Structures are given as C-alpha cells and as structure tokens.
Amino acid sequence: MSPRPRRPDPGPAEPPVVAVRGLVKRYGSVTAVDGLDLTLARASVLALLGPNGAGKSTTVDICTGFATGDAGEVRVLGTDPAGAPDALRARIGVMPQGGGAYPGVRAGEMLRLVASCAEHPLDPAWLIDVLGLGGCARIPYKRLSGGQQQRLALACAIVGRPELVFLDEPTAGLDPQGRRLVWELVDALRRDGVAVLLTTHLMEEAEALADHVVIVDHGKVVAEGSPTALTTGGDQELRFRARPGMDVADLATALPAGYHAAETLAGRYVVQGRIDPAVLSAITGWCAAQGALADDVQVARRSLEDVFLELTGRELRP
Structure with missing residues (x-):
C-alpha cells in the first residue's frame, strides 16, 4: 500500500523505539499513571488496552511530548520527548482522539499543510485516494462525518513518513469497511518498518493487529504479552452433543481435579478446564462407556476480552 521500499528487518541488538520505565503521572490527588513500564520494538505494533x-x-500524551511525567524515564527514538523537540516531532506521527484538525479547514488543505512540514512526505493526493477521501477533499473538516474525520486524522499522522506512529482509538466511529481499511494500512506500516503504538477499545482489533499487548488498570500494567500468549492457558470450554440425561457428576469424576461438567440444554454438554488431548480422550472415552457418541465437539479458547475481564472485572467500553 505504501510507495516507499520496505526497510530491512532490525538486528537483535537494536534499541527499542519506545522505552518507558517506572512512569508516574499525578493530577492533584489522582495518580493517572503509577509506575508503568512498556517497550515497543521497531516494525511492530503494540496495543495499549484498559x-x-x-x-x-x-x-x-507523555510519549508524544504533550505532557510530562512526575517520575520515571521515557525515551522515544532514543530521545526524552518532554517538550516535543523538533528533531523528534519530525520522526513521529500522532493521531489524537478528536482528530486535531482546524474546524474550518478543508480536508485536502489540512493534509497538504501537514505534508508541507515534512522533508519527504507521501503524496497527499495518493493518500487521500487510498483512504477514500477523494470525494470530500474540498469539504471543511467540521462538515465531515465522524468516519471521514478519523481517516483524515490517520492520513495526517502518516503523511510525513514517520518512523513511529501513535494512534489513539484509530477506528472509533468507523464502519466495518473503514475499520478494515485502517487495519490494512497499519499492517502496511509495520511491513515498512514503522513502529505503531495504538490504544483501542476493540478486542478484535488488538488481536488482529498487535504483536504485543499491554493491559493497564489504575495506571499499572496488569498483564502483557502477545495476543496468543495472553489467551493461551487458563480455563477453556469443550462443548459436545450426546444423548440427553447422562450423569455429568460421573463425567466430572473421570476428569482431573478442578474440571466442571454440565448439561446446559438437553443433550448439550460443556466441560470447563484446560482442554488437552488427554482430557479430550477422557471425555470421548467416558461417552463411549455410556453407549453414547460425542458429536459436534468444539473447543473454545479464551478471547482477549475474557482475559481483560478476568484482570480488571470491568467491560472494555469506549
């Protein structure tokens, strides 16, 4: 999707693009960030959830220089971002919540203005076409739909060919088609060697895009890892169909300690616990001993949203 050549893969010793250690930020008596750590590597996507x-x-805001921390250390592309020094701003792109554009400026003018500040920008006309904004390039920002404003904000964040992009809720208000377009663009940025730090309330988005996920609550990291690592382990569910009325208490005794079995509807059974080949064999063997065939067997892993709810006890809401 991008016209620039792909950058070479980074070597193993390359320093992180973003390194945050022990970050603390207070607003009066409220501690908004409380000893937070995170690391973002080049050519990767980190999803910050909470x-x-x-x-x-x-x-x-602290990583982009729009705010300063009260304690801890922050390095962005090897630089302290406090005050957003010009040398750093030239290397990063930022898509804030709310768009950040002048209300009366036309969409095309806004993108060209941002492009004029970059040394080697992408072609604004090409980017407008890629993001489906061609029909509204002459429309003032305040008259654009929410989805069009989001796509323009994304265009402004990447038109300068940044090495690092911060995306705060990049698909908020977008329809499924627009959301998929943004996902493809984020994936193209990663392939080109760009690092992306995004916040999102969409678990599907984090699972689809992120190489690394950091879940925060009350300003602290409560879990981190790849989407696969975070959703592997813990309880799973195995569902199957068989003749109704079988003794699920007897089934539970055939399984290791800690497993739970129930007949949720007539002939529909669920087993909760860590499902591995030995457990699956025990379930089908038990059914065979009852003269029943386990049919329509399905194993469901935990989703990222399941992990979030287990850690915070709250739904992830926009």
Missing part, C-alpha cells in the same frame, strides 16, 4: 481512566491516553 478501561476509561486507566492511564492510556496520559501515557501516549
């Missing part, structure tokens, strides 16, 4: 008020946007 409920409202968890410290996500404050962390992004």
